[in-house]
Amino acid sequence: MAQINKPDEYFNTKLYTGNGSTQSFTGVGFQPDLIWVKSRSNTEPHIWTDVVRGANKNIRSNATSSEFTDANNITSFDSDGFSVGTGGAVNENTYTFASWNWLAGGTASSNTDGSITSNVSANTTSGFSIVSYTGNLTANATVGHSLGVAPAMIIIKNRTDAVDWFVYHKNLTSTYNVKLNTTDAEFGGAYIFDSTSSTFKLRDHNVVNGSGDSMIAYVFAEKQGFSKFGSYIGNGSTDGTFVYTGFKPAMVIYKKSSGTENWFIHDNKRQGFNPENELLFPDLSNAEGTVNRIDLLSNGFKATTSDGGINGSGATYIYMAFAENPFVTSTGVPATAR
Secondary structure (H helix, E strand, O other): OOOOOOHHHOEEEEEEEOOOOOEEEOOOOOOOOEEEEEEOOOOOOOEEEEOOOOOOEEEOOOOOOOOEEOOOOEEEEEOOEEEEOOOHHHHOOOOEEEEEEEOOOOOOEEEOOOOEOEEEEEEOOOOEEEEEEEOOOOOOEEEEOOOOOOOOEEEEEEOOOOOOOEEEEOOOOOOEEEEOOOOOOOEEOOOEEOOOOOEEEEOOOHHHHOOOOEEEEEEEOOOOOOEEEEEEEOOOOOOOOEEEOOEEEEEEEEEEOOOOOOEEEEEOOOEEEOOEEOEEOOOOOOOOEOOOOEEEEOOEEEEOOOOHHHHOOOOEEEEEEEEEEEOEOOOOOEOOOO
């Protein structure tokens, strides 16, 4: 497997301050296909926008609400960043914001690998695709994702109905899922399952496969030097569990799967040094938290608290992580700690 030596060509965090008017931001390093924005300083919803649905189509990971149109949030995907309008959730005057940006494959193409035809923007190098499809309420329906390898994590939101976000992760119990917008532990029911190199399978339920409903899926495969999806067991100590990723993380998202806890997200830009790795909550509209709970290291991450959200004794956690730098590049250049 070829290693990605420059992860910031596929994922990057961009921080900015709102002005209450219109703004364009550069410095992302590519034209993003998925943009996820959250206010750091104030209580505001998470805003997800992608190239497949269109810049003015918004969904919120902290809510069950259906997709809504707002021409004042993300207004365009630009060659080195993006533009925003006057929407308070993305550009309230003096508020600080974090945006997380992924490169997929630009304009979507039709995929007929599954029993449901999908429209897919895929990047097989970085293992990320954005998949839109229309549900048919048929058990064991399959949807093509165009990655060529089995996904490690899939996030699905019904755009039509006000229902939960559902998540497949390879390290959950077989046929179990979790919800991105809640604190719930993993649960059975096989809503998203049987991920293969070409398709993923769905249950006959409206949350992932509602008849005639518009659906969006964010599909991630593991790629050496760029992304890692796994699980770990907490030890309940301030000298917490170390998780090896094989790279210096630029972003880590984790969730206790064996019990009730929030989702948490950290990145290498807020504040940008250990132990000050500020936290946000994908399932909450809360402002940024400043409790020290994780160190981002040259080859992984480590819990620095016994808090149950990250390191409860004997608890199981799932995570997704994206790289700032590989631990060692293919040319032998090592990453350094923070």
